[in-house]
Amino acid sequence: MDMEYLRAHPQHLPTFLTHQRIRETPVHSGVCSASRLTLEDGSSIFAKSWPSGPAPAGMFAAEAAGLTWLREAGTVPVPEVLVALPDLLAMEWVEPGEPTRAAAEEFGRDLARLHRTGAASFGAARPGYIGPLPLDNTPGASWASWFAERRLLPYLKISVDRGALEASDVAAVEKIIQTIHRYGADEPPARIHGDLWPGNVLWSADGRAWLVDPAAHGGHRETDLATLALFGGVPHLDTVLAAYREEWPLDEGWRDRVPLHQLHLWLVHTAAFGSGYRPGVRDAATALSTRRYA
Template identity: 45%
Template sequence: MSDFEKNGPNAPKGYFAAEAAGLQWLAEPQVVPVVPVLEEGKDFLRLERLEEVAPSADAAREFGAQLARLHDAGAQSFGWSPAPTAWFGPLDSPFEVATAEHEDFPDFWSEDRLRPLADRITRTLGADGHDTIDEAIDVIADGAFDGISGQGTEEPARVHGDLWSGNLLWTADGATLIDPAAHGGHRLEDLAMLSLFGAPFLEEIFEGYEAEHPMPGDWEQDLCAHLFFGLLAHVHLFGEAYVDQAIATAEAITARADQLGF
């Protein structure tokens, strides 16, 4: 067995401790492969080196079912983090996110994640863009996406939190989670991030998920509200290239809320 050392002498204090805690928390239910943590230091994390293989439709379906089981393992509240401080973003430029606990998803998502980030990028969005973003955050705060497709309310799920395709490695043991921003959240957060930049065999992942945890027929129309944070984070981290997509997503959120009667 070989290892892989992730290091960053300029990483903020607590960054590697948060990642290690997140990996261990995701591995705890033993329902999905998670890269093992071998050693944690102040400015490094030593992980088991993963040997990648080509993804397949069967592996994707199995991962979808595993992800559903991970979410169903639950969390104690929305916003809860397995470490005292939590981060989002790449090693060279992460930003801190709140770890306050919330009883409901709309308050957590709108007030602790979306609104603070939107305020950071006001100048980049422009006045009209910021107004459109704010309108979308308001409908989320009103509870339009508390459940799925307007049905019921969701309990806090055990989510990876940054599950874009680059944080999912395909190995002989199955799709394996790396680089989490783990927290108690809404199950659609992870599914939305997988869709944001197009994970391999995405539809097969969704099929496996729905086979394990049945979903309303139009649930994918809700994904816009759950990938919104990831898009706003990309505006914050990488600038104007993501502004048009963020604004279009805000408009889709408002339109979907209208469909749901909000």
């Protein structure tokens, strides 16, 4: 199998893998199993599958659609989807490189341009996934109400059901949900990555930053920027933000809203992985309670 054959017959990739006709090199990829596949013509592709049994229904279709939607904007580099099957997703290989300030500046500008291409509504026309969990993309017209109902409440409930949060945490998050309109930040829907923590920015040998593993939808552009600061922050974060704001200035109070946008991803983590991520939920809620909006 070479690249020409793969493009013409993407459905045949699992058969070639089963019969060991393709060289596989395991690589790290979050909740999925992933490999670098080397084809007969020497080209490489990145492939991912669920580690045990069938993948959750629609997971790879949602990721493929998100990658394609982001790529269509022609701004931040996004890998081309080559194979999208129920239990296998394959895309072009991006050779890893080192993060540089020049790449960070370009990334900041291009991310602003991506967001500016917009979306028809908050949410999307298709169901989504974020990590191993379903993502409710039911469209909405008002960001605050939509974010509370589709991005905070579902993962708060799952987190409570699995015992990942204490009663005080739940009360604090519920208060934020009930008063979310006081935070302001109303904007038209942007075309966002939706799960843009630093691990989903791939710094490439071509000197650019690529977007991978999206939970893409129409959302608030501040969400992508806020999550870039999680888990130690993306390299050269200050440069990214400065270039972004030069390309498309942010509304007043955006720094105060960072914990609000991060709260979604913290709740996803307590829902998916348990109480080890409780401090993130607690710290975000505490930060919001002490800001001028409280």
